Amino acid sequence: MSDPRRPFSLDRYHVSEEYGFVLPDPLTELPSYYKPWMDIAQNLPDLIQAGVLRSRVRAMPLLDTHLLGGHRELRLAHLALSMMTMGYVWQEGESSTVKVLPRNLAVPYWDVSQRLGLPPILTHADGVLANWRKKNPEGPFDMENLELIATIPGGESARGFFMVTLLVELAAAPGLQAIPRVINEMRHRSTAGVTNALEDITQALASMTEALKLMHVYVDPAVFYSVMRIYLSG
Structure with missing residues (x-):
């Protein structure tokens, strides 16, 4: 059982501060x-x-x-x-x-x-x-x-589906970092601290939404439904 006096952290859940759930x-x-x-x-x-x-x-x-x-x-x-x-x-x-x-x-x-x-x-x-x-380790x-x-049939649309989803995950990382701050600031009854952390979560959600819009640019709807069928068939 976790010690309520210790600051809450996502470390034990293998969540990266920089990458979120991305490996x-x-x-x-x-x-x-x-x-x-x-x-x-x-x-x-x-x-x-x-x-x-x-x-x-x-x-x-x-x-x-x-x-x-x-x-x-x-x-x-x-x-x-x-x-x-x-x-x-x-x-x-x-x-x-x-x-x-x-x-x-x-x-x-x-x-x-x-x-x-x-x-x-x-x-x-x-x-x-x-x-x-x-492609370039130092690049963005x-x-x-x-x-x-590794990829599946579907060419650039298949690549686009996986890559856009990855960018959505990366956009979520700052929001995930803010979750422990919300919990810890609540423990300290810091209204300003909770507010700042929630603002970071709100910004992360907006960034995720913007990244998700790239699906319309890079992904053919037919490929999207094919990939989802494979996921759901499991």
């Missing part, structure tokens, strides 16, 4: 042992278009997940396995989905999911929060300087 500096490569996963996950659209994704997945070796070390390696592994699973199930579209995954995909996917406490489906934590890198967080680690 800071996610890894883009796994150790070479896991190259069979990354080779497929990072070429998913081409493999699906060629109709060979399922055969490539079935030909993978069954890899041991215990060689994955640390949170960021596990997050990248979960992203790769989630993308492969999504592609394997939906390769032929709604008319020919599969109900059973091959053992060489299902076993490591379940193991990694259990270690992270995530479900074995493509989640927001995968497709958005841990699926980004900057904007649509021109961001790219995906």
Whole structure:
């Protein structure tokens, strides 16, 4: 039980002051042992278009997940396995989905999911929060300087869906930082402190709304509904 006398903090919830819920500096490569996963996950659209994704997945070796070390390696592994699973199930579209995954995909996917406490489906934590890198590491967080680690069919619209959602998450970060301030200022009965923190939350909400408007610029509605169907099908 937390000590009510100690200042409230988001640290124990793994929320970054700068990035909010977004994973800071996610890894883009796994150790070479896991190259069979990354080779497929990072070429998913081409493999699906060629109709060979399922055969490539079935030909993978069954890899041991215990060689994955640390949170960021596990997050990248979960992203790769989630993308492969999504592609394997939906390769032929709604008319020919599969109900059973091959053992060489299902076993490591379940193991990694259990270690992270995530479900074995493509989640927001995968497709958005841990699926980004900057083209120029010193450059800004904007649509021109961001790219995906792994993507789904849909070209620039698919990229736009994930990237705009990431920008919305980043815009929320100052608001998340203000939440502990609200709680701590309330404990000290500081009306001015609570007011200032709430103003920061209000500004963050406005920034999130502005970022969300980019969906109309970068995302074809058909791609949006396709992605949402994949999320909801989990």
